[in-house]
Amino acid sequence: MKPIEKTAFTDAHLGGSAEPLKTLTAAQFAALGAGDIVFWKKMVAGDLAEFIPQAAMAPAEQELELLMSADGAPVLIADSREAIMDWIDGHEVRLATLH
Incomplete structure (x- = not known):
């Protein structure tokens, strides 16, 4: 350690x-390990747009998948679980979940 x-x-x-x-x-x-750990959470675009302005391009009620670095920086916003899984598979990160 x-x-x-x-x-x-x-x-x-x-x-x-x-x-x-x-x-x-x-x-x-x-x-x-802020660069090695990511958190995955579903959010509706309207709520997500409050802190990530690009999410406002989607309809406010659309569910989006948010992947964030452990330091709170957004890594990926996707519209499907598959897109998140594909990104994780291509990178050396550990997944944690937010509740």
């Missing part, structure tokens, strides 16, 4: 299983 990762988890309050992640600085979080 890198020193920054070890510090992030040993210095955190251990109230719950996700609690250590709440105490990470942006630099510590990035060290955990």
